[in-house]
Amino acid sequence: MIQDIAPHRFANEFLPNAQPNKDDLVFYVRGQEVAARRVGQTGIELPRVGEDEVTAEGLTFLFSLDGRACWLAPEAGAAEPPEGYELVHNRALRMERRGPRELMLAIYTAVHLADWYAKNRYCGACGHEMAHHEKMRAMRCASCGNVVFPRLNPAVIVCVCDPERNKIVLTRYAAGRYHAIDALVAGFVEIGESIEDCVRREVREELGLEVKNIRYYKSQPWGVAGDVLSGYWCDVDGDPTIRMDVSELGRAVWVGPDEIPGQPDDLSLTNEMMCLWRNLRQAPQDGEYKFYGWQTADVVDAQGRTPRDLYDLLSGLWCAQTCAPRMRSSWSEQNPTYGQCSITAFLAQDLFGGEVYGVPLGDGNYHCFNVVGFCVFDLTSEQFGNRTLDYGSAMLQSREQHFQKAEKRERYELLRSKLEGCD
Numbered sequence: 301m302i303q304d305i306a307p308h309r310f311a312n313e314f315l316p317n318a319q320p321n322k323d324d325l326v327f328y329v330r331g332q333e334v335a336a337r338r339v340g341q342t343g344i345e346l347p348r349v350g351e352d353e354v355t356a357e358g359l360t361f362l363f364s365l366d367g368r369a370c371w372l373a374p375e376a377g378a379a380e381p382p383e384g385y386e387l388v389h390n391r392a393l394r395m396e397r398r399g400p401r402e403l404m405l406a407i408y409t410a411v412h413l414a415d416w417y418a419k420n421r422y423c424g425a426c427g428h429e430m431a432h433h434e435k436m437r438a439m440r441c442a443s444c445g446n447v448v449f450p451r452l453n454p455a456v457i458v459c460v461c462d463p464e465r466n467k468i469v470l471t472r473y474a475a476g477r478y479h480a481i482d483a484l485v486a487g488f489v490e491i492g493e494s495i496e497d498c499v500r501r502e503v504r505e506e507l508g509l510e511v512k513n514i515r516y517y518k519s520q521p522w523g524v525a526g527d528v529l530s531g532y533w534c535d536v537d538g539d540p541t542i543r544m545d546v547s548e549l550g551r552a553v554w555v556g557p558d559e560i561p562g563q564p565d566d567l568s569l570t571n572e573m574m575c576l577w578r579n580l581r582q583a584p585q586d587g588e589y590k591f592y593g594w595q596t597a598d599v600v601d602a603q604g605r606t607p608r609d610l611y612d613l614l615s616g617l618w619c620a621q622t623c624a625p626r627m628r629s630s631w632s633e634q635n636p637t638y639g640q641c642s643i644t645a646f647l648a649q650d651l652f653g654g655e656v657y658g659v660p661l662g663d664g665n666y667h668c669f670n671v672v673g674f675c676v677f678d679l680t681s682e683q684f685g686n687r688t689l690d691y692g693s694a695m696l697q698s699r700e701q702h703f704q705k706a707e708k709r710e711r712y713e714l715l716r717s718k719l720e721g722c723d
């Protein structure tokens with residue numbers, strides 16, 4: 301997603317005493333557009349303090365990016381671009397896949413804040429002109445004391461699943477709206493409504509379905525409507541026949557894993573959820589590698605290695621000593637991944653980030669594998685032979701909890717030191 305910018309750092313704390321420095325970024329915002337310069341096929345540049353045409357007067361502090369202050373130019377919401385820059389719509393930047401990604405996040409956030417500043421110039425209580433608060437990111441009325449904080453519009457993204465038929469609902473907006481790409485059910489939380497109730501209501505209104513087993517996934521702190529999105533999974537409850545709201549949607553259909561192409565970029569929560577579900581539920585195919593998800597295991601570590609490279613390395617390192625003690629007597633070189641799942645998954649997490657999930661095996665134990673964004677891979681799946689695990693039922697695993705067992709931590713450290721010996 302756009303906010304996944306590590307190792308870059310976005311810090312949104314308000315610094316009331318910050319002063320503009322040369323090279324700080326300046327956001328000239330008009331509606332959803334910002335002043336920017338397209339560079340090459342995929343780059344963008346923003347105006348900086350210290351450039352001849354860029355103002356250093358009347359700037360409003362926004363946030364910091366990698367320790368560098370970012371500022372809002374005067375006339376927020378209706379700014380003219382400085383010479384040498386053009387106004388570019390944030391959605392155009394996204395569709396052209398221009399970055400780097402941390403600048404994209406900064407642009408979305410700056411547009412959101414500029415819109416709020418532009419719409420809070422006068423007090424809603426008494427009509428007096430508002431002024432910037434001295435200490436906080438807020439506007440204050442000198443006449444009546446009314447303080448207004450930035451406004452966020454909470455919204456949900458809902459992936460409605462039918463676990464029995466192995467399908468989810470994909471939607472498209474009705475014509476006339478931004479409708480060309482597959483999406484999930486979405487809508488804004490209303491006052492007096494819990495987020496879970498919002499999930500139920502939006503699915504009922506848009507699809508005519510009832511749902512159960514509502515579970516949180518992740519959030520997305522940017523959008524074009526001042527929104528903060530919460531992503532939820534849920535399961536259809538009862539009749540799966542869709543009765544679509546035609547005023548809102550142009551299409552709503554149940555689809556299986558092979559019918560989900562995904563959006564053209566990996567920037568949104570919607571796309572991450574669709575593609576993660578697809579990758580969890582897609583039947584594994586035969587191929588040159590023996591581990592689940594090898595075909596799409598395309599994430600890279602700091603040294604440019606993929607999970608396939610890690611599998612090749614670990615194939616020479618897994619041994620009886622790194623096998624779980626209760627399984628050790630059955631470990632063999634013919635079944636090298638046996639008893640290695642959790643330490644392998646946490647080692648892969650060290651390299652590729654993401655999360656470790658576990659499939660319940662029915663005996664109180666979990667089989668661990670990796671999820672990085674919507675990339676799913678299970679380096680130790682071959683021990684199950686032809687049995688396909690139900691990856692869709694997996695639960696998030698805690699490193700701290702697993703490594704409370706000293707012997708497991710020691711095996712993990714042994715495998716890690718063996719791997720480091722390969723570098």
Ligand SMILES: [Zn+2]
Pocket residue numbers: 423424425426427428441442443444445446
């Ligand atoms: Zn007032």
